[in-house]
Amino acid sequence: MFAQFRSDKEETRAKEIEYLDSVINSGEADQEVLNEAMSQKVALTSFMExxxxxxxxxxxxxxxxxxxxxxxxxxxxxxxxxxxxxxQAVQILEIVKDETGQSAQNIKIIPQG
Structure with a gap:
């Protein structure tokens, strides 16, 4: 199950990066669209990290x-x-808050055993 979750997430992220790269490299986008695509790619890369x-x-x-x-x-x-x-929930919450800066109400922890 976790392998499938991870695979689906990685596939989705790869498609998002590919789309943004196509916009960035198209040569047809105006500067505003280009800047937005680059900004989204930087944010996505940060999320992945x-x-x-x-x-x-x-x-x-x-x-x-x-x-x-x-x-x-x-x-x-x-x-x-x-x-x-x-x-355990508090430990996970603290790790996520420290890494992302997100507040607790924006963090969902789901046990799947």
């Missing part, structure tokens, strides 16, 4: 697996646990 960092930190904290998706206004964390204790 945050996802990778959080997944690694969660694994190093003892979680078997995790898939994280970051966007401008939310973070979803799916962890390979049947259930989470309050302490």
């Amino acid at each position: 945050q996802e990778t960092n959080i997944e690694g930190l969660l694994k190093s904290a003892g979680y078997q697996d995790a898939v994280v998706t970051v966007s401008a206004d939310s973070v979803n964390v799916v962890v390979a646990e049947a259930a989470l204790s309050d302490d």
